[in-house]
Amino acid sequence: MKLLLVFVLLLNYLQAEQVWLVKFPYKHNYLSRIEKIFPLIDLIEYDYYQSSYIFLIPRNYASNFTHFIHQSKGSYRIIVDNTKDLLKKSRQQSKRSIASDNPLDKTYYQRFLSYDEQQDWSRLLSNSSLTNKSIRLHTIGQTYENRSLTVIEIHSKSHPRYRKGRRRKNAVFIDGGMHAREWLSIGVANYVIVQFLKLKGKDPKVKKILHYFDVFILSMMNPDGYEYSRNENRLWRKNRAPTIVSDYWSIDASCFGVDLNRNFPFQWNNTFGASPFPCSHSFSGLKPLSENEVQSVVNFLRNKTYTRHQFYAYFNLHAYGRFWLLPWTYTTLERVKNYDDLLKRSNNVASTVLNGTYKVGQASSVLYSCSGTSIDFAATLMPHAMTLELSPMYRGLPLCYDGNLRKDQNCTIGFMSGPEEIEIDGIEVFNAIVEYLYSIIQDNFV
């Protein structure tokens, strides 16, 4: 019995993860080598110009990784000794409760809702007399842990040209929370829902957009992973479906979770950046479309079961770094057919709405290549697909996770953005989406 306890404690110790800030002396891409030697390492942030990296690493890598850094003449600092400590802070910030019967009340978007609260809010939106005429709910699938994937559809009267039945309305898809730890993307997706509903009768641009498009929003694409991130491991990224493995490199007999943004059925597992190791944070799954969440979204976009609409644009929300990323993700050598058009529109929105604070470009060049992503898949179905990495910006600084985050200039909050950031980023992202869609309408539909 005692031996078992020691074993469990040891396992816990070895499986614990740490966050390291690493600096190398040269502007050189160390990533592919690191990925090869340390397949379970997770890159959180990097700054090419400062040659600094933030990694999430399993504790049992510590001595070999230290050795690698010294060999490369680099230096490092451990920022978070045990990532389990990060939860204490998140718990504090999610205590307030909500009790408004107005679904557009700020209490619904000024905090990070749990999955149950999100479902309650969705039902309130579809039942309340304030919003029910503009809302339809679609359950597009179930997760491994049996949570519903609920898409909120926002619609209004069609443009007269559509009403005559000659043309069908087009559709826009927005998703958030694909990666469990990126809470801000869920909050911002919810804020976008609220803004569309508040402004649909008032703002001429929003009104026009809803004349031409129905908007479908899945704020929580990975609810199993998100709940795990809220309750067990704040920096969890994947979903929670288990994969049984028996390889020598694995500490235990199985690992949980697939990186949903590596599991889409286009150019699947075709480049580094998507891992074949089930214990890796970017595990691609054993085959494309193996995950319920991905299957559900792919069916939803491909088939006309829920919508009878043609999908025309897709905004995929992540955090963080402040990047506006265009397909392709899987290669730097090719471009999507309409790349110039996408780039021009995106640059335009970035400079007029986002004050030039987002870096715009092809995902594989601006960040890194990886395969099986949702925007690459979406780009095979529709002309406009893009990923928005929300705040904060990459600054090559350590993560800070306690104290007054806004005042501390010497660290970055990364995934730990507080709920006060939802509205700040939400306004920007909503305006950016509106400008982008409005520009499409002006050029293609009017």
Ligand SMILES: [Zn+2]
């Ligand atoms: Zn992400």
